Amino acid sequence: MRNIKLTIEYDGTNYLGWQKQPQGSTVQQEIEKALKNMTEENINLLGSGRTDSGVHAFGQVAHFQTNSKIKANEFQMGLNSSLPRDITILNAVEEDLKFHAQFSAKSKTYIYKILNRPHPSALLRRRAWFVPLELDIDLMKRSAEYLIGEHDFKAFAQSGIDVKSTIRTVLKVSIDEKDNNLILFRIEATGFLKRMVRLIIGTLIQVGKGQISPTDFLNILESGEKTKFVYCAPAQGLYLKEVKY
Amino acid sequence: MRNIKLTIEYDGTNYLGWQKQPQGSTVQQEIEKALKNMTEENINLLGSGRTDSGVHAFGQVAHFQTNSKIKANEFQMGLNSSLPRDITILNAVEEDLKFHAQFSAKSKTYIYKILNRPHPSALLRRRAWFVPLELDIDLMKRSAEYLIGEHDFKAFAQSGIDVKSTIRTVLKVSIDEKDNNLILFRIEATGFLKRMVRLIIGTLIQVGKGQISPTDFLNILESGEKTKFVYCAPAQGLYLKEVKY
Numbered sequence: 360m361r362n363i364k365l366t367i368e369y370d371g372t373n374y375l376g377w378q379k380q381p382q383g384s385t386v387q388q389e390i391e392k393a394l395k396n397m398t399e400e401n402i403n404l405l406g407s408g409r410t411d412s413g414v415h416a417f418g419q420v421a422h423f424q425t426n427s428k429i430k431a432n433e434f435q436m437g438l439n440s441s442l443p444r445d446i447t448i449l450n451a452v453e454e455d456l457k458f459h460a461q462f463s464a465k466s467k468t469y470i471y472k473i474l475n476r477p478h479p480s481a482l483l484r485r486r487a488w489f490v491p492l493e494l495d496i497d498l499m500k501r502s503a504e505y506l507i508g509e510h511d512f513k514a515f516a517q518s519g520i521d522v523k524s525t526i527r528t529v530l531k532v533s534i535d536e537k538d539n540n541l542i543l544f545r546i547e548a549t550g551f552l553k554r555m556v557r558l559i560i561g562t563l564i565q566v567g568k569g570q571i572s573p574t575d576f577l578n579i580l581e582s583g584e585k586t587k588f589v590y591c592a593p594a595q596g597l598y599l600k601e602v603k604y
Numbered sequence: 605m606r607n608i609k610l611t612i613e614y615d616g617t618n619y620l621g622w623q624k625q626p627q628g629s630t631v632q633q634e635i636e637k638a639l640k641n642m643t644e645e646n647i648n649l650l651g652s653g654r655t656d657s658g659v660h661a662f663g664q665v666a667h668f669q670t671n672s673k674i675k676a677n678e679f680q681m682g683l684n685s686s687l688p689r690d691i692t693i694l695n696a697v698e699e700d701l702k703f704h705a706q707f708s709a710k711s712k713t714y715i716y717k718i719l720n721r722p723h724p725s726a727l728l729r730r731r732a733w734f735v736p737l738e739l740d741i742d743l744m745k746r747s748a749e750y751l752i753g754e755h756d757f758k759a760f761a762q763s764g765i766d767v768k769s770t771i772r773t774v775l776k777v778s779i780d781e782k783d784n785n786l787i788l789f790r791i792e793a794t795g796f797l798k799r800m801v802r803l804i805i806g807t808l809i810q811v812g813k814g815q816i817s818p819t820d821f822l823n824i825l826e827s828g829e830k831t832k833f834v835y836c837a838p839a840q841g842l843y844l845k846e847v848k849y
Contacts, residue, residue, distance in 0.1 A: 368726045415727060447726040481613045481692040482660060
């Protein structure tokens with residue numbers, strides 16, 4: 360038995376997220392189907408975690424076990440020639456059998472792109488969240504600082520999720536203004552809750568618009584209460600950037 | 605009669621280019637249709653020039669004449685709410701009747717994006733030309749310098765085009781290496797021939813790959829001969845960036 364690790368870029372626009380499901384096409388399903396064609400095995404591909412419908416990835420990581428003798432780089436070439444063009448295998452390497460894409464992960468980094476200008480963008484309509492109102496970036500930066508460290512992120516978790524704990528550790532956060540009116544939010548944590556980044560972004564935007572203050576943001580984080588200002592930002596601005604091991 | 609100037613961003617992926625035609629959807633047609641809905645007039649929208657099927661625009665410019673009393677900024681808002689999301693009106697202003705999007709233009713700038721890395725990109729598949737082979741950027745830069753000034757660009761014009769002259773003046777050229785393995789080519793000229801930028805890029809890539817030298821590139825330009833190295837780069841990497849008046 361061999362263990363292969365894949366690093367995957369995808370455009371989430373046309374997929375119902377990462378995780379396989381009966382209702383439609385997902386990234387996991389597409390890759391498993393292509394692996395079956397190559398190996399004639401029913402391969403179970405395990406991702407570092409799920410991404411929601413419409414969310415993109417620059418570097419999702421997944422692993423699978425196989426009895427085939429196909430080399431790692433041949434998997435990469437074979438998959439890239441048979442997968443739809445909105446999924447790309449960036450890297451394929453053989454790992455020892457202990458490697459697990461989810462459980463071996465030390466941290467994950469997400470980025471979120473906000474287009475902040477008066478008019479939408481034809482070219483970025485599926486790549487960023489269009490926010491026409493002027494934003495106070497400094498207030499957003501000050502609020503984002505509060506996220507660093509170990510916290511109970513209950514306020515920024517999808518309601519009703521079934522997890523043992525909503526405590527997570529955020530390692531790094533940054534907000535940068537880029538060319539072309541783009542605001543780039545970057546967050547690295549040891550783990551994330553379902554919808555966590557999108558709920559954080561949606562709430563940070565309320566700070567940027569002046570609807571709530573950085574202190575209000577801190578209160579939401581500390582109280583764990585999902586007030587009406589905890590808003591879920593749309594999927595198309597979110598990218599799983601990197602998984603570290 | 606009033607004269608309105610529009611600045612337009614579009615994602616060319618789903619259009620048969622700018623210019624209206626019977627076989628399918630074009631950017632000009634979509635905007636004319638939306639203008640007809642707003643004004644109930646049969647409006648003739650004149651662009652600064654055509655873009656081919658699949659070519660994008662950050663700043664195409666067009667003008668139209670109308671008897672309606674709709675203000676320029678109301679045209680912008682109305683069009684953006686009714687147009688498909690892959691076409692955005694970035695600006696709408698009233699100009700005097702002498703203004704003509706094509707004939708008043710002083711220069712046009714195009715950019716071309718090349719993704720130069722070993723594997724394709726899911727997220728950029730419709731936004732750049734994927735070139736996996738290593739490129740010598742310095743040789744490409746040296747060749748591109750030869751384009752500056754007034755030249756007969758016959759070698760870099762689509763064969764069989766019917767134009768009075770294939771002489772054009774290139775004002776500026778640059779090639780820059782960006783983050784994420786992108787190479788950005790930028791060219792400003794007083795005018796362009798059909799396919800000119802794509803033929804230049806396709807040929808510069810032959811220089812980058814070492815198939816021909818900068819001197820060979822200069823010989824192609826000076827002789828006007830379309831040798832087998834004059835290759836047309838694909839549409840999805842090309843963007844009409846700006847039109848100056």
